Amino acid sequence: GEEVAQTPKHLVRGEGQKAKLYCAPIKGHSYVFWYQQVLKNEFKFLISFQNENVFDETGMPKERFSAKCLPNSPCSLEIQATKLEDSAVYFCASSQSREETQYFGPGTRLLVL
């Protein structure tokens, strides 16, 4: 598609439940990035993929967060056993190459109660 698509728009989970977010990059873009935006607009890089391969996962909390980009499927970000502090907007972005501009999806707003 012409835009990065993210689903769902909103997600509410009880503490300890699993959350799974999806991202379809722009067609032809090889790189996918996940960011977490908490209050006061602070963006945190989580992970990036080059096609289905993890490129950089230095921002991922190792214990509960995982992500995948499989061929012919939307990319996913999964949070096992969510915590209150996971409440944030999770943005996915894609780009044609490492150096190119990243284009953002609309985000998924996760609320953990």
Added chain:
Amino acid sequence: QKEVEQNSGPLSVPEGAIASLNCTYSDRGSQSFFWYRQYSGKSPELIMFIYSNGDKEDGRFTAQLNKASQYVSLLIRDSQPSDSATYLCAVSRGDDKIIFGKGTRLHILP
């Protein structure tokens, strides 16, 4: 020292005036610099990018980069109420990771 710093604002500018947004960064190896605009509750959208020292103009927007001083700025001429948003400065070393500042809230006063 934070990697990308911006004044959080709010910055209030009268309609029609020039809004000046500033950003400093700590990594001297940074190569690519971006300004994103984010309306409340929306995803960020790219306004400008700049790679070389100097000015880059696009319509009412001018990005200025000074690598020696490690700052990048965004000027918005003839400010409009629709320019009211949070402006995020983002910096990349040229690899995949973009580091964002916390953003500056801009409020254009009608």
